[in-house]
Amino acid sequence: MFRIIERRGWYFALSLLLMLPGIIYMIWSLTTQGHLLPLSIDYTGGTLWEMRFNEPQRPTDVREVFVAAGYPDTTAFTVEDDQTIQVKFKNIETNEKEQIQAALVDRFGEFDERSYRSIGPTIGGEVSQAAVIAVLVASVLILGYIAFAFRQVAHPVRFGVCAVIALIHDTLVIISFACIMYLIAGWEIDALFLTAALTVIGYSVNDTIVVFDRIRENYRKYRSEGLSALANRSIVETAQRSLGTQITTLLSLVAILVLGGATLQQFVAVLIVGIISGTYSSIFNATAFLVAWEERSFFPRTSTATPSSNGQAALA
Amino acid sequence: MRNNTFSLAVVVLLALAALYIVLPVDHPAWLERSLSRDPEAPRDLMDLKLGLDLRGGTQVLLESDLAEGVALPDGAMSTAKTIVENRVNGLGVAEAVVQNQGDNRIIVELPGVRNPDQAVETLRSTGQLEFVDPAGSTLAQGMIINTTNHPNAVQTAQEGGLVDPSSIPYPDRVFQTAMTGEVLRDAIAAPDQYGNWQINFGLTSEGSTTFFNYTSSHIGQPMAIVLDGHVLSAPTINAAISDNGVITGQFTQSEAESLAVQMRYGALPVPLKVVDIRTIGASLGQDSVSRSLRAAIVGMIAVVIYMLALYRLPGLLAAAALLCYIVFNLAIYKLIPVTLTLPGIAGFILSIGMAVDANILIFERFKEEMRAGRSLRLAVETGFSRAWPAIWDSNLSTLITCAVLFWFGNTFGASTVKGFAITLAVGVLLSMFSAVFVTRTFMRSLLAGTAQKSSTSRSLLGY
Numbered sequence: 081m082f083r084i085i086e087r088r089g090w091y092f093a094l095s096l097l098l099m100l101p102g103i104i105y106m107i108w109s110l111t112t113q114g115h116l117l118p119l120s121i122d123y124t125g126g127t128l129w130e131m132r133f134n135e136p137q138r139p140t141d142v143r144e145v146f147v148a149a150g151y152p153d154t155t156a157f158t159v160e161d162d163q164t165i166q167v168k169f170k171n172i173e174t175n176e177k178e179q180i181q182a183a184l185v186d187r188f189g190e191f192d193e194r195s196y197r198s199i200g201p202t203i204g205g206e207v208s209q210a211a212v213i214a215v216l217v218a219s220v221l222i223l224g225y226i227a228f229a230f231r232q233v234a235h236p237v238r239f240g241v242c243a244v245i246a247l248i249h250d251t252l253v254i255i256s257f258a259c260i261m262y263l264i265a266g267w268e269i270d271a272l273f274l275t276a277a278l279t280v281i282g283y284s285v286n287d288t289i290v291v292f293d294r295i296r297e298n299y300r301k302y303r304s305e306g307l308s309a310l311a312n313r314s315i316v317e318t319a320q321r322s323l324g325t326q327i328t329t330l331l332s333l334v335a336i337l338v339l340g341g342a343t344l345q346q347f348v349a350v351l352i353v354g355i356i357s358g359t360y361s362s363i364f365n366a367t368a369f370l371v372a373w374e375e376r377s378f379f380p381r382t383s384t385a386t387p388s389s390n391g392q393a394a395l396a
Numbered sequence: 397m398r399n400n401t402f403s404l405a406v407v408v409l410l411a412l413a414a415l416y417i418v419l420p421v422d423h424p425a426w427l428e429r430s431l432s433r434d435p436e437a438p439r440d441l442m443d444l445k446l447g448l449d450l451r452g453g454t455q456v457l458l459e460s461d462l463a464e465g466v467a468l469p470d471g472a473m474s475t476a477k478t479i480v481e482n483r484v485n486g487l488g489v490a491e492a493v494v495q496n497q498g499d500n501r502i503i504v505e506l507p508g509v510r511n512p513d514q515a516v517e518t519l520r521s522t523g524q525l526e527f528v529d530p531a532g533s534t535l536a537q538g539m540i541i542n543t544t545n546h547p548n549a550v551q552t553a554q555e556g557g558l559v560d561p562s563s564i565p566y567p568d569r570v571f572q573t574a575m576t577g578e579v580l581r582d583a584i585a586a587p588d589q590y591g592n593w594q595i596n597f598g599l600t601s602e603g604s605t606t607f608f609n610y611t612s613s614h615i616g617q618p619m620a621i622v623l624d625g626h627v628l629s630a631p632t633i634n635a636a637i638s639d640n641g642v643i644t645g646q647f648t649q650s651e652a653e654s655l656a657v658q659m660r661y662g663a664l665p666v667p668l669k670v671v672d673i674r675t676i677g678a679s680l681g682q683d684s685v686s687r688s689l690r691a692a693i694v695g696m697i698a699v700v701i702y703m704l705a706l707y708r709l710p711g712l713l714a715a716a717a718l719l720c721y722i723v724f725n726l727a728i729y730k731l732i733p734v735t736l737t738l739p740g741i742a743g744f745i746l747s748i749g750m751a752v753d754a755n756i757l758i759f760e761r762f763k764e765e766m767r768a769g770r771s772l773r774l775a776v777e778t779g780f781s782r783a784w785p786a787i788w789d790s791n792l793s794t795l796i797t798c799a800v801l802f803w804f805g806n807t808f809g810a811s812t813v814k815g816f817a818i819t820l821a822v823g824v825l826l827s828m829f830s831a832v833f834v835t836r837t838f839m840r841s842l843l844a845g846t847a848q849k850s851s852t853s854r855s856l857l858g859y
Binding site for chain 1: 449457512513516517670671672673674675676677679680683684687688690691692694695696698699702703706738739742745746748749750752753756757760764782785786789790791792793794796797798800801803804807812813816817820
């Protein structure tokens with residue numbers, strides 16, 4: 081029998097390591113900037129304007145026009161090629177936009193408006209609030225559902241709590257990823273990030289349930305075995321399925337990432353990281369946590385000298 | 397096995413029916429009519445409905461702009477919605493959507509509008525109602541004309557979007573404004589004693605004199621009621637009118653109510669401000685469509701190859717079930733109808749992976765049962781029944797997150813988030829059907845044809 085669960089100390093350590101960048105960023109950002117995350121205009125309000133010029137333009141030149149028009153807090157950068165420029169600045173009214181547009185045409189000639197978004201700060205605030213509510217409601221509903229679905233086994237609430245711990249882990253891992261990508265490539269957390277996060281939560285729980293379901297089934301079959309042996313057995317039995325599913329899902333996602341264009345790139349990248357993390361956490365966090373809880377030992381000493389035959393006796 | 401032959405026939409028929417709906421051919425009129433709630437406007441089944449981010453267009457969220465402490469009058473937002481709706485129709489934008497959202501917001505979607513900034517200004521401007529003298533020309537509802545007070549109405553409408561040229565019979569004429577909406581005190585739609593809908597209107601004391609002077613000198617002639625250059629109605633003056641009057645005609649209830657609302661509140665009952673506006677250029681939308689289509693095809697082929705390599709014959713069956721699944725999905729998008737957005741397509745591609753998940757769960761179980769030495773038939777049946785609780789529980793948790801996402805998207809007009817939630821939810825539901833009903837039927841039909849456990853079946857079935 082594989083001894084997977086016994087090495088849980090390492091998994092927990094790895095998970096902490098993966099979550100750390102996000103946690104450090106959030107603490108740093110809160111103390112120095114006054115907000116937790118690099119949020120996009122979806123949550124803060126503002127304007128994002130993507131335009132494609134007939135000739136390559138330097139973002140600094142485009143920014144100059146905005147600064148001259150009285151918007152000093154403007155950032156401009158290229159997307160995809162050097163003819164397409166994205167500008168981010170504060171929320172404006174239609175007539176203000178028309179003035180800037182005239183100034184831009186004056187300097188660079190006619191351009192194609194690829195996309196334009198301007199959102200007021202009150203809406204942004206409401207969206208942030210609803211996003212928090214959405215994540216909390218989803219977590220509570222899932223916790224309740226799992227406790228209900230696993231009501232026949234001992235301690236059904238533990239199953240729910242462990243699934244939720246796994247999904248908090250996954251959320252923190254994708255936040256880490258998002259913060260790192262913000263520092264490297266300027267990615268921001270937008271409404272689609274929330275969508276990705278909730279999807280990852282759904283997937284993570286989906287994976288966790290498949291393992292838990294096997295534990296539930298084996299629990300009836302092999303009552304004499306301890307939980308850690310049951311967990312090992314269930315992980316091994318479901319491993320092929322978890323891998324199979326993960327690979328098919330990732331195949332589809334990588335296809336979108338490579339071929340799908342810039343609009344969806346961040347969304348899909350977050351999904352990919354989250355889904356890998358979800359499968360990892362369902363085995364190495366949720367299930368390991370369940371056993372740790374049962375045995376009241378989170379970092380068992382794995383003695384290589386005397387491996388117990390059924391992997392049951394982990395020393396505290 | 398007769399039972400299974402029946403199931404197989406059902407699967408094949410359903411797949412053919414779905415395929416027929418999906419194909420971009422002309423569908424019989426009775427089908428398109430029966431799918432639409434409004435018998436006047438049968439649903440077009442030709443193409444999938446694309447969201448603004450794929451076809452290009454503008455979405456605006458308008459909010460009542462009242463001073464601090466001023467309460468919103470009852471029904472003001474639904475009235476404002478009706479007026480905005482009429483203006484949108486006036487812009488001539490096809491398939492525009494106007495909806496109330498929350499207590500004090502209106503969301504407007506304008507697909508393919510050419511000059512979005514101007515269109516938005518037209519929507520939130522305070523309109524002006526006029527009574528216009530047609531001076532011998534025939535004016536009818538839906539026409540756009542220039543008037544003394546709005547000498548550029550035709551030009552504005554043409555710049556705003558796609559206007560049917562037949563609604564502008566007099567592009568170069570300016571009609572004489574006889575009175576403005578200020579003469580009206582109120583206007584109410586009500587049925588007469590025979591049940592025909594009409595509009596009863598009352599005039600202000602100053603208005604009575606003006607109205608009487610004009611109507612008494614134009615008896616027998618038509619008079620056009622015009623809002624911002626759009627002709628709402630052109631009734632004939634039957635008698636001189638002062639104090640109160642009636643407009644009769646072949647009105648339906650909703651037409652009469654809409655006309656009364658516009659006469660009453662030619663101007664919006666509350667000022668509106670833009671709190672969220674997004675415009676997607678048509679070129680970006682077109683680009684997104686072709687790219688995501690390519691991604692979907694490549695993703696699907698990769699999944700099919702993977703399934704074949706890993707599960708051989710059952711993998712082939714799963715691939716066939718997957719094709720059915722895709723056709724069912726697209727058919728449901730057309731039938732509901734689901735408006736496809738870019739994240740919606742991502743949700744769909746994601747659900748392809750998901751649909752395969754259920755199959756993988758079943759096949760892994762099936763392999764286990766075969767290794768445990770069960771007969772082929774028994775292994776198939778236990779494979780399905782053992783895998784079911786896991787499929788059900790895990791899909792239900794995804795549906796829970798979809799419901800939360802849908803709520804979030806709906807509250808804020810984030811149609812992208814909503815689109816993703818809908819396609820993922822439809823995908824999850826269909827994937828259960830496809831894995832359990834379609835794949836199982838295929839497997840059973842295959843079993844009926846093959847012999848028991850043998851070395852060839854072993855390599856074919858891949859256990």
